[in-house]
Amino acid sequence: MAGRALSLRDIERLPTGTDALRRRVAALLPPGSGEGVLADAVSGLLWSKPSPPAVRAAAYRLLADLPNVRYLGQATDPTGRPGRLFAFTLDASGAQRHLVIDPVSSQVLSSSDGADGGGRNASAERDEIVLAAGWTDDVPSP
Known part of the structure; x- marks a missing residue:
């Protein structure tokens, strides 16, 4: 952290x-x-x-x-999944981070960074997409 x-x-x-x-x-x-x-x-x-x-x-x-931290309404992540869009400015440069969150599961679906953070379905300088999250006892595959 x-x-x-x-x-x-x-x-x-x-x-x-x-x-x-x-x-x-x-x-x-x-x-x-x-x-x-x-x-x-x-x-x-x-x-x-x-x-x-x-x-x-x-x-x-x-x-x-x-x-x-601002709530910007409904949005979709880069894979098209619907969620709620939240944004915050990262630093003095004005770079934004946007998080699309599934309101049912409370899971973050994606994080996007850039000058405008890729908000409202715009392209971003960097997208990270969460396809699955959870606890497991399974050993990761190589």
């Missing part, structure tokens, strides 16, 4: 209260990090880190409280 290695145990031990999670994540960030870096780190708990349900719930509540 924000360039720091976190173990599964570290992630499992993250606070499940919104204020406590904000303080903990902010403490992991480089000094002087802005709201965009905080939003980016917290959003990672939703789709790129194996976060337990209570931590995910706190991450969603925290993102909803950040003034930098």
